[in-house]
Amino acid sequence: MTDRTPRPEPSTPGPSGTPNPSSDAVGAPEAPSAIAGSGLPAALLAALDTAPVEARSLPDSPTTPAAVRSAGLHLRDLWLPAVTLDESALRHNLDRFARWCADQGADLAPHAKTTMSPHLWSAQLDRGAWGLTAATTAQARTMRSFGAPRVLIANEVVEEGQLAWIADALADPDFHVFCLVDSVAGVRIMESALADAQRPLPVLVELGVAGRRTGVRDLDDALGLARRVAACPALTLAGVEAFEGVFPQRRDDDSPARVRSWLDRLLDFARRADAEGLFAGADEVIVTAGGSSYPDLVADALSSPPELSLPIRRIIRSGCYLTHDDLFMERASPLRSAVADDPLRPALSCHARVLSRPEPGRALLGVGKRDVSFDIDLPVPRALLRGDRRIPLDGAARVVELNDHHGFLDFTGTGDQAPDVGDIVELGLSHPCTVFDKWPLIPVLDSEGRIVDAVRTLF
CATH class of the missing domain: 3.20.20.10 (Alanine racemase)
Incomplete structure (x- = not known):
């Protein structure tokens, strides 16, 4: 995916070696990210917030994070498939892991390549992270350009x-x-x-x-x-x-x-x-x-x-603690729900439309390898969204295969648990590192499905 977003100019360092965007690019966005906090310089995040980017899940594109936050959008307004973040789970995981590290007497330098999101790096630094970890020098260059x-x-x-x-x-x-x-x-x-x-x-x-x-x-x-x-x-x-x-x-x-x-x-x-x-x-x-x-x-x-x-x-x-997940991290993390009193929570989801019911017991979803991770586990169907109802699937369906833009959903559910063409399937994901890189702008939802924030990724 080509990123055509203008970034803060790294060749004009400010007094601390961080980028110094021009004043017209930095103007304070109408809706700064509440999640980001103050871990990175506000001016640099403001430049990112007002830079247009192609965003395939948003009804208007190109758009900006600031515009998405202030538009009053809802999950039902998104073009599917759409990967989203859960605001409550994200904040919980940020706070919970910071406390856990403090309890262990250890510093945290989160592997920031998981998200490549300055908004989320800022949230991690805001909670006391010692620094950021990069896998490559190119990633380190991006981190420096946003004030890490x-x-x-x-x-x-x-x-x-x-x-x-x-x-x-x-x-x-x-x-x-x-x-x-x-x-x-x-x-x-x-x-x-x-x-x-x-x-x-x-x-x-x-x-x-x-x-x-x-x-x-x-x-x-x-x-x-x-x-x-x-x-x-x-x-x-x-x-x-x-x-x-x-x-x-x-x-x-x-x-x-x-x-x-x-x-x-x-x-x-x-x-x-x-x-x-x-x-x-x-x-x-x-x-x-x-x-x-x-x-x-x-x-x-x-x-x-x-x-x-x-x-x-x-x-x-x-790094993956930030969003946890439904499968890979839930099997391995010390703060998984099976053993922890206050576990990490899955904060990353994908919503996909049922496009076809070509055979008994099978539905085709409009989601594929271009949208979600598949390197460790296939997505897990959590629920059907039908109108204003959320119908838990409780193991009555599973994703058995992904093509580039189609997902094969086999189901045993009947009645309300049987997917219809036009239904939305809420999918839990595995291994967040191979999800974030597919989405240059990710909406953040509250418990009512309202879009209350948006974060950029810079892969």
């Missing part, structure tokens, strides 16, 4: 142009960027590209899992890499990182035990590297892991850090 004060790039950066951007970012004393290292070859590339940077780039040694993706496999090799970083004037060893999400994300086998054993290496690395004085250029030692499935195991593993010569900052990087 601190970004951890959870990858080794070895591209010359991206390192040139990092060198420029290092000249801004009010912006803090970090990245990972997992090879001497990568350190050499960074060393060369950043030789003239105004300050060293803080990096974290990444620990990996055999047979999976990036990261040093052996702890002794990781310490050898840390020594190489410590000897490099263009880099500062700032800590150690791992991503336990490479393990199977389930709670009904030996995966949690394997994760616990593997996470012990984080503190072991920190202790041994500190004993050699390898963190000499840092103010604190960052120890970070924690996707959305096992943040509790990470918090437990980091709960008794060794005595080091510097303070330890423990950071969890969950």
Whole structure:
């Protein structure tokens, strides 16, 4: 999907290194986002709020987030299919996970690639997030352009142009960027590209899992890499990182035990590297892991850090908690409804129209792979919306296949639970990371189906 939205101009930094949009672009929108709060500079969000974007689920397009918020629209006004956010569940999840991290004594740097939404980043920072996590340098660039004060790039950066951007970012004393290292070859590339940077780039040694993706496999090799970083004037060893999400994300086998054993290496690395004085250029030692499935195991593993010569900052990087979901996160999260007294709630839905009833027991929905996630689970039908009625399906229907723009719904329900052409099916989703990227503007609904907010995504 092509994003033709004008963004705040990144080449004209303000005094803190954030974009400084022209005054005519920034004019305060009629309806600023109540969800966003004050985590990011208001002027930059205002520029985003007033920039038109193609929005296929809105009755008027192109449109702006500010226009959607003030239009008095309702769910019934949307062009379907439409992905929406639930205001109450979204606010609950933001507050609940912030409290959970505080209870664990851990900081949060949410993986912001989940949403790529400045409105939602602002809401996370407003609730005390330490910074944002990016998967790529391009994402970090977008985060900086909207005023994020601190970004951890959870990858080794070895591209010359991206390192040139990092060198420029290092000249801004009010912006803090970090990245990972997992090879001497990568350190050499960074060393060369950043030789003239105004300050060293803080990096974290990444620990990996055999047979999976990036990261040093052996702890002794990781310490050898840390020594190489410590000897490099263009880099500062700032800590150690791992991503336990490479393990199977389930709670009904030996995966949690394997994760616990593997996470012990984080503190072991920190202790041994500190004993050699390898963190000499840092103010604190960052120890970070924690996707959305096992943040509790990470918090437990980091709960008794060794005595080091510097303070330890423990950071969890969950991203999917923000919207949770009906399937993937509901199976794996420590705050799932099956075990938590105050669980996270699904905040992301899709509404799709019944287009056809071609055979007994089958309906075709106007929704497909271009609209919803399908990489882990297919959507789950929650209810039929017929006129002013919401009819729970309670397992009487299931999505069995998705084409690009059609969903195959098999149903056993009879009477009111049997879908008719023209009905709306409310769908719960799985894995929010592969939903947000399909929708450049997402309406936010209250409990009555009124559109009370709208958020942009910038993929």
